[in-house]
Amino acid sequence: MLEISDLYQRFGERVAVDKLSLAVDKGEIVGLVGRNGAGKTTTMRAVMGILQPLGGSITWCGHAVGLPDRLRFGYMPEERGLYPQMRVLAQVAYFARLHGVELHAATSQAQRWITSLGLEGREQDRVVALSHGNQQRVQLAVALVYQPELLVLDEPFAGLDPSAVDFLSDVLRAEAARGTAVLFSSHQLDLVERLCRRIVILEQGRVVANGTLDELRARVPQRLRVQVATSSDWTAALKGIEIVSQDSAGVLLAVTPGMDTQAVLRIAMQAGSVEHFGFESGGLVDLYRQLVPN
Amino acid sequence: MNRVAAIRLIAGREIAERLRGRATWIMTGITTVIAVALIVGPAVLRPPSRPAVVGLVGTSAQALAPALLATAKAVGIDMTTMNVASDSAARSELTPSQTAGRSSRALGQLLTSLQGGQATLDVALRVDTGSATIEYYQTASPTITALLRAVVEEVHQRDVLIQAGVASATVGAAQQPEPVATLTLQPPPSDLAGRSIAALAAGILLYVSVGIFGAAVANGVAQEKTSRTAEVLLAAVTPSDLMTGKVIGIGLVGLGQMAVTVGAALIANALAQSSQVPSEVWVLLPAILLWFVLGYALYAFGFAAAGAMVARQEEVQSVTAPFSAFLIGGFLLTYVSIARPDASWVKVVSYLPPLMPILMPARLALGHVAVWETPLAVVIMVASIYGMARLAGRIYAAGLVRGGARLSWTAALRLRS
Numbered sequence: 001m002l003e004i005s006d007l008y009q010r011f012g013e014r015v016a017v018d019k020l021s022l023a024v025d026k027g028e029i030v031g032l033v034g035r036n037g038a039g040k041t042t043t044m045r046a047v048m049g050i051l052q053p054l055g056g057s058i059t060w061c062g063h064a065v066g067l068p069d070r071l072r073f074g075y076m077p078e079e080r081g082l083y084p085q086m087r088v089l090a091q092v093a094y095f096a097r098l099h100g101v102e103l104h105a106a107t108s109q110a111q112r113w114i115t116s117l118g119l120e121g122r123e124q125d126r127v128v129a130l131s132h133g134n135q136q137r138v139q140l141a142v143a144l145v146y147q148p149e150l151l152v153l154d155e156p157f158a159g160l161d162p163s164a165v166d167f168l169s170d171v172l173r174a175e176a177a178r179g180t181a182v183l184f185s186s187h188q189l190d191l192v193e194r195l196c197r198r199i200v201i202l203e204q205g206r207v208v209a210n211g212t213l214d215e216l217r218a219r220v221p222q223r224l225r226v227q228v229a230t231s232s233d234w235t236a237a238l239k240g241i242e243i244v245s246q247d248s249a250g251v252l253l254a255v256t257p258g259m260d261t262q263a264v265l266r267i268a269m270q271a272g273s274v275e276h277f278g279f280e281s282g283g284l285v286d287l288y289r290q291l292v293p294n
Numbered sequence: 295m296n297r298v299a300a301i302r303l304i305a306g307r308e309i310a311e312r313l314r315g316r317a318t319w320i321m322t323g324i325t326t327v328i329a330v331a332l333i334v335g336p337a338v339l340r341p342p343s344r345p346a347v348v349g350l351v352g353t354s355a356q357a358l359a360p361a362l363l364a365t366a367k368a369v370g371i372d373m374t375t376m377n378v379a380s381d382s383a384a385r386s387e388l389t390p391s392q393t394a395g396r397s398s399r400a401l402g403q404l405l406t407s408l409q410g411g412q413a414t415l416d417v418a419l420r421v422d423t424g425s426a427t428i429e430y431y432q433t434a435s436p437t438i439t440a441l442l443r444a445v446v447e448e449v450h451q452r453d454v455l456i457q458a459g460v461a462s463a464t465v466g467a468a469q470q471p472e473p474v475a476t477l478t479l480q481p482p483p484s485d486l487a488g489r490s491i492a493a494l495a496a497g498i499l500l501y502v503s504v505g506i507f508g509a510a511v512a513n514g515v516a517q518e519k520t521s522r523t524a525e526v527l528l529a530a531v532t533p534s535d536l537m538t539g540k541v542i543g544i545g546l547v548g549l550g551q552m553a554v555t556v557g558a559a560l561i562a563n564a565l566a567q568s569s570q571v572p573s574e575v576w577v578l579l580p581a582i583l584l585w586f587v588l589g590y591a592l593y594a595f596g597f598a599a600a601g602a603m604v605a606r607q608e609e610v611q612s613v614t615a616p617f618s619a620f621l622i623g624g625f626l627l628t629y630v631s632i633a634r635p636d637a638s639w640v641k642v643v644s645y646l647p648p649l650m651p652i653l654m655p656a657r658l659a660l661g662h663v664a665v666w667e668t669p670l671a672v673v674i675m676v677a678s679i680y681g682m683a684r685l686a687g688r689i690y691a692a693g694l695v696r697g698g699a700r701l702s703w704t705a706a707l708r709l710r711s
Contacts, residue, residue, distance in 0.1 A: 048529040050695050067532065071295065075529045081522035086311060097303055098530040100295045142526065 001025050001061060002047065002150055002181055008055030009042050009205075016042040017053070018205040024150070024181040029172060031192035032185040033288065034202035040185040041078055043202075044152050047183070048075045060150070071099045074148030078155045078185075080139050082127045089114060089123035092141045099146040106145070113141040118167070133164045140168065144175070151175060153184035157191055169195055193284040201291055209291050213284065220290045222255040223280040226264065230272030237267045250276055300531045304539025305546065308514070312547045321506070322551045329559040334566045345372040346438050349384045349418035358421065361445050371437060376415065381429075384418035388431045421446060490632050493659035496582050497628030499552075500652045504589045505621050507548035508597040509614060514540055515601025515690070516610050524694045533691035538683075541594040548590065552583075581655050581668075588675045589651025592682055593617055599686035602693030603701040613700065617648075624652035635662045645671065647678035 007020040017039040024030045032040045046053045049070050060069045083091055089110055096106035114123055117137040122130065127138055136159070143151060151172070157165050165188075172195060176182050186192050192199060193213060201209040201216075209216050227250030228234055235243060235251055241264070242254035253264065268274045282290070295303075312318045350356045359375045366373040378384045390413045418429040419442050426446045428439055448469060455465045515537075518524040527536055556579065600613045631640045631653055641662075644653035654671050657663050689706045 045525075045695070048525075050525055050528050067530075070529050073529065075526060077522055077525045079522045081524070081526040083311070083518075083523055084521060085315070090310075094303075094307055095526070095530070098295070098300065098527070 002065075002183065003059045004043065004047070004056065005059075006056040007043060007046060007053050007058065009039075009046060009051065009053045015205055017046070019056070020202070020205060020207055021056075022200050022207060022210060024183045026149070026181050027176050027179045028198065029176045029182040029184070029196045031196035031199045032183060032202065033187070033189060033192055033199060033284075034185075035292070038202040039205040040202060041154055042205075044075075044154050044183070044185065045077075047150075047152055048073060072146070072149045074143035074146070074151045074153075076139050076143045076151075076153040076156050078158075080135060082135065082139060082142065084128035085126050087124050087126055088119060088130070088138055091127060092138065092145050095142045096145040101146050109145050109147075110141065113145050114138075117141050117171070132159055133161060136160060136164070136168075140171065144171075149180060151180055151182045151184070153182070155186060156184055157186055157188050165191065189284045189288055199284065201288060203292050209287075213287075216284075216287050216291070217281060220282065220287055223282060224253045224255050224261060224264065225249070225276060225278060225280050226251050226253065226268050226274065227276035228268045228272045228274055232271060234268065234271030237271075238264065252280065255279070295530075297532075297535055300535045301539040301542065304531065304536060305543035308540055308543025309547055312510075312544070318547060318551070322554050325551065325555045326558045329555050330562040333559055333562045338566075343372075345374045346416045346435060347414065348373060348375045348438065348442065349378040349387055349415040350375050351378045351381060351384045351418055351420040352422075354421035354423075355419045355426075358419070358445060358449060361449060362442070365441060365445050369441065371441060373438065373441075378415070378418060381420065384415065384420075384429065387414040388416075388418055388429065389413055390431065417442070419446075489660050492578050493632050493656040494628060496578055496585075496655040496659055497625055497652050499582060500586060500589055500655060501621055501625035501628075503548060503552060503586055504593050504651060505618065507544055507590055508593040508617060508621075509610070510544050510548075511541055511594045512597040512601035512610050512614050513607070514544065515598050515694070516604045516607050519602055519604065519694050520607055528695065533694060534687045536694075537595070537598050537687060537690050541591070541598060545587070545590050545594060549583075549586070552586065578655065578659050581658050584672075585651045585655045588672065588679065591679045592647060592651065592675065593621070595679070595682045595686040599689035599693070599706070602690045603703075603706050605698065605700045609700050613703075616703070620648035621652070624649040627653055628656045631656050631662075632660065635660045645674060647675060650675055 002024040003021075004023070005021050007017050009015075009017040016037075020039060020043060022030070022032075022043075032043065034040055042051070045051045047058055047065065049065065049067065058065045063069075086094070089107070092110035092114060093103075093106040096109055097103065101109060111123070114120065117140060119134060119137055119141070122134065127135055130138065136156070140156070143153070153172075156168060156172075160168065169191065172182055172184070198210070198212055199216060200207055209219060211219075223244060235246065238253070241259065242256075244252040244254050246252070255261065265274070265277055268277065348362065350359060350362075356375075356377050359377075362375060363373065376387075378387060413431055416430065417434045417438055420427045420429070428434070428442055430439075452465050452469060455468075456462055515524075518527065524536070531539075596617050597614055600617065601610060603613050604610055627640070627643060627649060630637075631644070634640055635657065640653075640657070643649055644657055650671055654663065654668070658668070685707075693701055693706060
């Protein structure tokens, strides 16, 4: 298990990460979301030892992370990091060897990942000659080739077409099923919602929410959608209730503690035929907007 | 993975990728061709040596032939004479012949010019009553003209004295000069020219090779930084191992290139049986090798730090300018050390670590390095390399993962990894 406790990092006067704590279990996919500059990349770089944090601790299976641990971590930086002129197979095998895999095994594992990531036939191509999507696949192969126990992926879906996104999602699910802990960041919240068991929302270097989607929903007011077949404005009778939105799909009401939802139903029925009455579960996009105000 | 294995792997990748790239082979080819051309070229272009031919116009001049040949022999000049009937015939024989044929005319003229002409005569001599004329086409050997002048004057003096009634034996004795002894207080080494060429060759070779391979290190580091490859690498290896592996890998490629060039030069020299290359150059090879390794190590770590300071690949040249300036300075001082090898300040500056890799082998070639100096210089150099590696390692580690604009040297020296 990866545990980050009270991580603190500052660049000059700017605090990048402020007492940040989170954990990733083996076999768990955790999504890190937040606006640009929220501290996602700094956190990941600290996990990978690329920068030395000014405070806090990072442990793996109970002990402080060191170079031997990081040899078993797979990493994909935000801006891709490959040798542009190096050939695909040689490059993937080289990174496997840097992570301690023997020469023969490195080549065979590199070939296996190249094939399974759909790059068969491009082994001898230089990386620079590949499309952006294929370069992304090579970068993923570099992160996976030595069967890491932890995957740290910074914006792995950026710039991918929908089929590549689905493909990468399947790979991450398969890795998690194998027992790999996965920590990844993304601005594509629908993807994070689909893939992650747990979501960590960062804002100005701090964790503002950390939990499953249901746990995050519990932290924000519920919404009640009511659709009534009537031409009159029946909502005028809803005294003291916040109307979030009103459109052809009906009226969306903010549910507050102690609110009498049965009274709302009675008012709706008096106005006309009630076609829809039910609580709505907000998606991550909605939750994010509520948890991270502009 | 232990540190040695990681460094070996990084160095191995550098070697493999550079050997796979065309640039390495093109550069090796160019330097090899230049080295071979410098050795074989003079041997090919040098005209075959022949005795100087003096044309004697008219009977009076022709009568001087025995005296001219005897004097030439006495002073060790390879000279022969040829009787010429007239002035016009002499001028014709003094004029270099032109190579016929349209297509090869230009080349023929060039070779004629390079080889000093293909005339039959080098100089012509005509003696008249009361005067003598020495005639040549464009230039003439001052030694030959002095010899002709001396013989003409000697014969003229003898004729005048005998006509005045002086006995022939007396004239002969008078013209027999007293032997004049020469005493050189400090004779120059017999191989001074060869040593100077060797010093210059060592200076050029070290200046070029350290500069080229040092710049290759800076460019390699800058590429890893700007392509963000360094970020992925640093998750698996320490910055110092990454830097050391790169420096060793590129250095070994450089040594290999030097070996190919020097090997080709040795073979060319043997095949051409050329005496153009002084033996000092070959004797100096181990020293050049030693100073390449030391000089490259010192500069390569500095170049690596410089490469980690850039934000864009194009900035490499400007950030490495201080190192280039030291290398150029060392190279220029090689000329000074050849001209003033005894100057004490030349000795002092040759101990400055950035100048040492170029000036020490040059001084060594000139024969002005005492036995104890080389070990002392090596110790100073090794200590400097260690200090440079420590300093460069700090800048490298901090600069490699740092975003934003290019770092200045002042800011870089304040960085902490």
